[in-house]
Amino acid sequence: MSLTFVNHNGDRISQSRMADMRAQGAELDRKRRLTVKTDPVSVHKGWRVSGIQLGKLEKAMQAHGRLRQMAQKAGGKLPEPFDETAWLRPAKHTAVRGKAYILQEAAQQCKELTAKAGWINAQIQEI
Numbered sequence: 001m002s003l004t005f006v007n008h009n010g011d012r013i014s015q016s017r018m019a020d021m022r023a024q025g026a027e028l029d030r031k032r033r034l035t036v037k038t039d040p041v042s043v044h045k046g047w048r049v050s051g052i053q054l055g056k057l058e059k060a061m062q063a064h065g066r067l068r069q070m071a072q073k074a075g076g077k078l079p080e081p082f083d084e085t086a087w088l089r090p091a092k093h094t095a096v097r098g099k100a101y102i103l104q105e106a107a108q109q110c111k112e113l114t115a116k117a118g119w120i121n122a123q124i125q126e127i
Helices: 015-036 056-074 084-088 104-117
Strands: 047-052 120-126
Touching: 047 104, 056 084, 104 120
Parallel strands: none
Antiparallel strands: 047 120
């Protein structure tokens, strides 16, 4: 028993025509997948402004001061004095705004405003 296919009119479809239709469908799938895999470098998602939030450095300094006080009370070895540059190097930058800016000028203006507001190391990143 063989399987036969018909079109929407009820006409029989030959095996060669069926193979052609499969090849055409496979070609369309291949083209669709190629269009989905675009070059990620060519897609520009905007500009993000990030920096270290206002008050994080002060909190770190206070925590270090409390640590020194506890070590002094316990009579142990005092930790080294707080080094601001050593703390800033690995500090995590926080995005100023959740949504990226489309224009670089807008991101630059936001960077200037965040620096005026007291954020540390405000920087613009291209996404």
